[in-house]
Amino acid sequence: MKAIVENPLINCEPEVLHLFVQIINEIASCMSEDELRGCINSLIVQYPYFKLFFDYGFENNHMWVKESDSMETLIFVEF
Structure with missing residues (x-):
């Protein structure tokens, strides 16, 4: 799996920065698409404000x- 950060984060509020790092960490720890889907779903449950920012x-x-x-891709992950 390959993750590319394509653009800078615009909103630099502490909770957004923390969630961004969590997203990157989850992507880095996953070995498959199915595992990544599960990790993202877990983040959404753990951080109810996820969909407000991302x-x-x-x-x-x-x-x-x-x-x-934003209309620009922030992170692009290839499987």
Whole structure:
């Protein structure tokens, strides 16, 4: 799995920075798409404000993460 941070984080509030690091850590610890899906779902449960700050999606061979108020991809993950 390969993660690329494509753009800088715009919102630098402490809870957003903490959640961003958590997302990166989860991506780095996962070995498969299914494992990553489970980890992201766990983050959403653990951090109810996740969807206030970030959007994400899974495609055939990748996942993307964006800040909610941005159209640019923040993190791109290839499987």
